[in-house]
Amino acid sequence: MELVRKWVQAVFFLVTNGYWNFPVTRGIYQGPLKVICSPGLNCYSCPAATTYCPLGSLQQLLAGIRLAIANGQFFIGFYVVAGMGVIGAFVGRMVCGWACPFGLFQELLHKIPSPKFGIWQPLRYLKYVFLLFLVILLPLLAVDEFGLGDPWFCKYICPAGTLEAGFPLLLMQPGLRSGLGLLFLNKLFLLLLFAGWAVIASRPFCRTACPLGAFYALFYKIKLVKLHLDPERCTNCAACHNVCPMGVRFNESPDDMECISCLACSKACKFNAINLEIGGLPLINQPGPSPAYRMKKTPA
């Protein structure tokens, strides 16, 4: 299953970054596909990007909302939120584990041999602060004299933008280099920080700073496709604890907002207690009585 997931990640990476003519045009893709929402964090200014980044688009729409309304255009972000919402209601954070290019980037970095560490659990709440303030409130409320806001998350934090758009565009368009300054250094520092952190800890950006992951996490209860714990089969052996890339203890919190449904725990569970379900129906019906049930019934 891990191999399947890697293939799906590769396919999503190639589909959302499928414009390979950019070395010739030396610019970004400007075709009609860019009206489609990228499920994962994938900067739309990446020269190869074929879809729009929901976070970037939402911030841009909120930042320009006053000007748009003044011109009689009610561009409030319904279309973008709807795209994110449909994806979230279908699969929630499964996107992070299966379809996000920046998630794949971190996973590959984590394969570099090094001492591995955990991540302090309270840091997980930072991404919700980023979602509320940097993606919604500040672009909406902190405006200049013309009523225009800034895409705060993209401008000050997003390491995906620096990696996917910054480097290639600065290489291809020398004219852009004149604008380099403290802003770029800040973003470069954050990219290096998260990249270095990803070597020693699993998915640090997803777990602490990604507002898109935070948005998808809000669907943890109601998403259509989710992992289900069969309490009758679970022996609380904790085999699922050590394999989770997000630090979830699945047997203790099967509805954890951090779960990216990567199925690592399902594979690690010898008792088939963790399975994928769609809309409440199990994807695979496990045959026979559960081993845990049998163990409980066996007299000592």
Place this chain on the structure above:
Amino acid sequence: MKSKGKKNQHKIRIMPFVAIFLFLLLGIIGISLGEPSRVLEQASQICLSCIGIG
């Protein structure tokens, strides 16, 4: 036997379908307001903020 049969019954969750429907409705409202063209316009331009120079 009867109780075992009940135990194995799986309940279809309705909420995901309600949420998907509501977001699709929101999307239709967005489309009717002409948002996709604005999104396309934005996504077709280089975002200097994303690069870190704007």
